[in-house]
Amino acid sequence: MKITPAHDFNDFEVGKRHQLPMISILDETGHLNDQVPEDWQGMERFEARKRVVDWFVAQDLLEKIDDHEHVVPHGDRSGTVIEPMLTDQWYCDAPSLAKEALRAVADGETRFIPNNWTKTYNEWLNNIEPWCISRQLWWGHQIPAWYGPDGEIFVAHDQLEAEAMAAEHYGRNTELTRDQDVLDTWFSSALWPFSTLGWPEKTEQLERYYPTSLLVTGFDIIFFWVARMMMFGMHFMKDDAGRSMVPFKDVYIHALVRDEHGQKMSKSKGNVIDPLELIDQYGADALRFTLTAMAAQGRDVKLATSRVEGYRNFTTKLWNAVRFAEMNEVCVRPDFHPDHVKLQVNGWILEALGQAVADVDRALKEYRFNDAAGAVYRFAWNQLCDWYLEMAKPYLNGDDEAQKAEIRACLAHVIETCLRLSHPFLPFITEDIWQQTSLLGHQKRGWLAKAPWPEARHGIHANDHVMVGRAIEMIEAVRSTRVELGIKPGAMVPASLVLAQNDRDAVASMLPFISRLARIDVLEVTDIPDARAINVVAGQATICLRVEELLDLNAEIAKLAGDMEKLDKQIAGLDGKLANEGFVAKAPEEVVVAERTRREELAAKRSQLDDASQRMKGLLAAQN
Structure with missing residues (x-):
């Protein structure tokens, strides 16, 4: 049996278990070295493989040649076949470091949101191997190791310290050579939570910001970055009692952004959506709100241009609400107190506003960003714009000056609070309105970004x-x-x-x-x-x-019957298509889903028409 422990990962593990010699026959250029017969030395690897076959043929030892499919790694830039080979590298004792990192998550000191990613984290760390931290690259933190003339290694903070260590070892000043390798990028990144704050010095920033409260990242680097930060943070950072300190309390794993059919975006598929183009077309706020509104925990974002366009309309709606208020001389009144309104419509909108603030607070605390955005949207679009503004118009156009004044003051308060509530989701348009609108009067505004967060006041106007x-x-x-x-x-x-x-x-x-x-x-x-x-x-x-003067009931009933007949035919056609096993099996999933959705929509419309027909028939019977 052929086995090459120095040039195959599986063979390497077998070789370690059975204490086989690790014979490396390649140099760094892919040519055979002095571990092979002399007339083979210096031969290029692919040429050597051909010569091996020729040798077996010449010796009459070759029985047959079969094609064999297997996975061969290639360099992503050069396309060259990569050959595993043994080299001297620096390693980190990751299994020892992982113990505290595992314990911290098990004890709840750090939690993953959504919680299902805890399993991924645990699986990585429970099966972790010693970590090769040296890289042969032109950039990065250089390995802090120096070599003496006899190969003795001196690991130090800097060259002066290394030279002092060498002088003590050799009894004289000795010229040293620094290791040319650099640290793995993820090793350097693992230091980020505390090294950016002045560590190893005990700075004010380190005292204040370590540990931090939240890390937001993607699932694909839970092992590469999150786990490494946990291991290093708990190894280097201790509290006054000497206990390990986690680098962050919560880890929020955000979703992947896919196309509208749930497919991963790729240039080859032609389904890549350029965010800069969306921003140019619809605005940064519209894109930001879209991604937030669709960021449900544990679900990827299926991004469609139509969604962004829809939320662009939402920003326009908010802008127009402010313009309506300005045209009706709405302005913040310092003496207005939301608890003392008399009009029912004002009590209703204030109660809705307080509930919206509470809903946003609760959702943000639980990292349910889509629910927070949904609460803002429902209040601003449905309750404020669709209902309250319409209910306010009769008062604004009426003759009762006291009611008109209360509506104006209440509307100003509601819009001002709504701007503060919406700002994290729509930072640009809300800040622009805040700086320009006349409804804030002459009060000192400052930046909306620095304005106090709204207080959830509800229950006062419940009735x-x-x-x-x-x-x-x-x-x-x-x-x-x-x-x-x-x-x-x-x-x-x-x-x-x-x-x-x-x-x-x-x-x-x-x-x-x-x-x-x-x-x-x-x-x-x-x-x-x-x-x-x-x-x-x-x-x-x-x-x-009383609709008898507005409708010809007999004609309307006949028209509804015709519409229902057309819908019945369309539904029957879709039923036949969806019952076809060949169509369901071969058609793209998004096409099948679309057809089923269409069938449900037609059925719902048919049911509505039937209800209307029955109403008219009942009214016609009552008249006769």
Whole structure:
């Protein structure tokens, strides 16, 4: 059996176990050295392989030649076949260093987020081998070792110390030669948490910032960097009692950014998205918010240009909200106190704002950045822009100066707080608004980046939040029904409200914006549903819509039947395609997923049309 312990990794391990001689037959240029017969010495490695075959043929020892597929490493730049060979290298006792690093994670001194990466960390360190830390490169920290004329090694902080050690060893001054190798990049990087802070000196920065609270990194360097920093930090850094100190408390492992179909980006696939192009097209804030909103723990980001475009629209929405406020003379009032508002709509938005701040605080504390971004988005887009601004318009356009003043003061407070809450996610546009907007008045602004973080104040206006929430539920239910029935957006629909007696006073104050936003003309508030109307249930209220003057029910029913027939055909076509095993097996996964999603969407639309048809048939029956 052929075995070459000096030129194969597996053979090397076998050779160590069986104490075989380690015979290296190659020099650094890939030519045979003096460990081979004289007439073979100096021969280039590939030529030597051919000569070996020729020798076996000449000796009539070759039985046959077979092709054999195996993995051969090549240099990534030169493309040259790499030959393993034995050389003298410097090693670090990684198994000993790993013990404290493993213990710290097991004891919870350092934790991984998401927690599943703890297993990866443990597997690496439990199976760690001595670490070769020397590299034959032109750059890096040079190995601090010097050689005497007889090969004696002196490891020292600098050359002067090495020369002093050599003088003591030899009894005279002796010329030394420094090792030309440099330290592995990851060895130097492992020193980063404390070497950047002045170590080995005990500096103020080291005292303040070591250990740090959080390391954010990728899963692919958990072993190369995170584990090495843990090992070195706990070896070199001790507290006053001599106990090892971890370099960081939390390690957040971020996701990979893939294309919209979940494929890894590569030039060969042509699916690489250039972030600089996205920034030029949509802005840095839009890209930043997109990545944050999609950064769910344990899931890779499937990045699509449409997502970035959507969040660009979000930044525009926020900008327009500020412009609306400025046009309506909204300005921060120093005497405004959010606890003392009287209007229900103001209590509602303040309660929503306090809950949003609490949600963002909680999500950031738990490193759920997507949930934090989602809370900001829901508040700013849905609650502030879609609802509060619309509910505020009747007051801003009304004649009651006290109500108008309270709306202006409250809106200024809400936008100012929203800018502070949004700043970590949208730093550029929020800072730009902060510096330019007139709604902050003449107060000394400074940088938004240095402004105090908002305080989560909620529970004070809980009742207002419930009551306005009920009004919104009514508006949304009516809007949904209007769409189902095909009623024109601008048409006012006669309606009556069915409310319990004890709810009427609370809802009465909200009727103006319920009517305005739902586009209904409330004729009466009653106890009994109208049998001649389409009744829309929203929580504890029922809205009775009198649509007979707006719709030709027979024509609408016929139209809905035709639309449903078309949808049935499309659904049947998709069912046939998805039932085809050949299509499901051969088509790309993203195509199959898209077809299934399309089928679900069509089915949902078909169900909506059927509901609308049944409503109209019921109304038609009641009229007859």
